[in-house]
Amino acid sequence: MEQLFSDGIRNTPSSFIREILKVTESDEIISFAGGLPNPISFPTKDLNESANRVIQQYESKVFQYATTEGYEPLREYIANRYQEKYNLSYHKENILITTGSQQALDLLGKVLINKKDVLAIERPGYLGAIQAFSMYQPTFTGIDLENDGLNTNMLKDKLMQTKIKLLYTVPNFQNPTGITYSFEKREQICGLLSDCDTVLVEDDPYGDLRFEGENLPYIGANKLPNSVLLGSVSKIITPGFRLGWICTQNKDLMKHLVVAKQASDLHSNIFAQYVTHDYLTHNDIKSHIDKIRQLYKLQSSTMLQAMKQYFPESVKYTKPQGGMFMWASLPDGQSALDLFHRASEKNVAFVPGDPFYTDITNAPTFRLNYTNSNPEAIQEGIKRIASVM
């Protein structure tokens, strides 16, 4: 029977996190495992008002088939926001609305990857990207992630050794580590890529969630011809709508992405696109995002304090300037998967490092999410993890 299935799907790992979430569904469990935004950050009432308004204003139009590229005013809004915030000269033609930024990864895989093409990813890297790209059977090569971004010597060596089709990065508050690339590293990477065709993907779902330090320019957006920037409303408005986008100024790439999108789902939910655009244009999105930042800043600092108080000094961890995650490292030789099992018995969960690598198991590292637990639960959860270390 197994020969019924494609090589692509047999090469694709199921999401370890979703498996873990099943184990941790009980209400008793304090879970740092998921990557969920805090539901108190959803503008439920305002979205309801927007839903009513767009139905009243546009009637059946919000329920009809729509263009593959996405709702024009929303694409324009997104382009203008990049213009204002980052001085990027994007226009609506450079924006394709996707069914969450997860779909953006799938579309990039569809359009760019032939079997055995070499893909460079951060090590550790976002498992959703590993999963999406795996379908297209690339050869992954990991570039070590340091506290200020990719190890650029390693990137340079790999670029010289082999033709790298695509480099996937999360430059702000990376998933899983919470690390942010420094200005210098960004410039270095841009320089290294300026001589080659490698497509640079900057996946930035958390960029708005900076609660410390200053915004930094993107690595290659609006600079490198094969540059792709991904965004999403999932972490600032709602993940339930599944709305994200791909920006690129490469017209050939955009043309192919649109065809791939047509073939994949025709277009993304148009009602959700109208509601999102209405919400963005009728509310003070800046102050809404500020509230989320304050919330996550408190949760982050609570977790850091608890780790300082309870974890042995031999356990190291990152100190994120924004986003949703921290990354802890046990002393060498210890397995975070073993710790996960012991922690589960204490009713506390996190994600062991393994699924964030394509080349190791029993990693000593693990990911902690702080956005979806209140400060008391954060304290208690860290204490429980510490008790089985």
Add this chain to the structure above:
Amino acid sequence: MEQLFSDGIRNTPSSFIREILKVTESDEIISFAGGLPNPISFPTKDLNESANRVIQQYESKVFQYATTEGYEPLREYIANRYQEKYNLSYHKENILITTGSQQALDLLGKVLINKKDVLAIERPGYLGAIQAFSMYQPTFTGIDLENDGLNTNMLKDKLMQTKIKLLYTVPNFQNPTGITYSFEKREQICGLLSDCDTVLVEDDPYGDLRFEGENLPYIGANKLPNSVLLGSVSKIITPGFRLGWICTQNKDLMKHLVVAKQASDLHSNIFAQYVTHDYLTHNDIKSHIDKIRQLYKLQSSTMLQAMKQYFPESVKYTKPQGGMFMWASLPDGQSALDLFHRASEKNVAFVPGDPFYTDITNAPTFRLNYTNSNPEAIQEGIKRIASVM
């Protein structure tokens, strides 16, 4: 530069229909080209009420990340409806919610197709399926479509000659022809497939839109172990939500489809799933669908009458028992693409047959949609086409 792109995307045709729709966007044009439901059939007010109700009832839950498989009560509702209407023993475990049934096609391609696997499709066949599957670089083999369904002798021969991975069918009111498979043909096809591993896909977006004759049992659903049934709310509630589903009792296939769905977009818009379920359980969906049927019956008979009145007798056409399309054939040797260009000058549009075949151009056939024009426009449009025949 072109070598940047994958073989898969370079093998994928862009949607001819979407290109045509751009030509025919002017308000002056009478268009039989699209495949749009009539917007007056959308339950706009009821959907608005459902949106308000689910937000009030479930609050932030309708905006949070959700499970890949889909909203459980909706999956249960869909399974129960098949149970009641067709006596199929589906359960929620057999249902995966997809981002429109277009995504179901993409997921089937992901999970099943290796390069050069042989796929059998109806000839002519649904171009969205041709487009979705092309990404995975199969070898297409067409099975001629007769007035009562596939040419079963041809299917039998092909099954004996070669290993066919998948047979794609639209048994009710087929797109593009409007043809419905007879009971006998359904039984024959089921018999032919019972000896082999071939996955039978029954794509049934129009099944509820029967305005003449009796519902017929599915070909292989609930009978063949590798049977897959696709459904959608696009033609009975709203296409804008992009909600469809895959049903299969094959557990291995379902397991792989769920992983492919995770990798593709994590899950479909959960707000839309709540709203759809609320709408279905708070309204008389049967009487709503009855209204659509009456509307389309009138539009269909208006078009048939107009064709009888204006088209030369040498032009043949199908007489659908439901759905949204008719299929006309010019005398041999004439090109419907040429007719399309002449008709465009008269401000009337349809889809020439070419994109529904994988093996011919300048086909003498063309598709007419009748659901999105009022009776006066239908009469006038057909008259104009006739004037350039």
